[in-house]
Amino acid sequence: MKSLRDAKVGENLRVAKIEGDGPTKRRIMDMGITKKTELFVRKVAPLGDPVQINLRGYELTIRKHDAENILVEKI
Incomplete structure (x- = not known):
């Protein structure tokens, strides 16, 4: 898995996991x-x-x- 930060323009992705401490995770959600x-x-x-x-x-x-805390996978 890679983070959303490493994603390239035009990619379709699915969120696999959200990392981070409580307040950061809540803000992303x-x-x-x-x-x-x-x-x-x-x-x-x-x-x-x-x-x-x-x-x-x-x-x-x-x-x-924030994008570093979002782990994604290609669809």
Whole structure:
């Protein structure tokens, strides 16, 4: 598995696991990123921060630090 931070533009992914301490994990889940959620990587900034993804019918921009805690697998 790899983290969302390592994902490439145009990949379709599924969330396998969310890591991190309690508040970080809760904040990520509150954004709609939960286990088995399907994501599409729309854009990655030149320096890797932030990452723009599509999920559940909306676009979300997530920081590199938070993206490291989201483990994903290819669909």
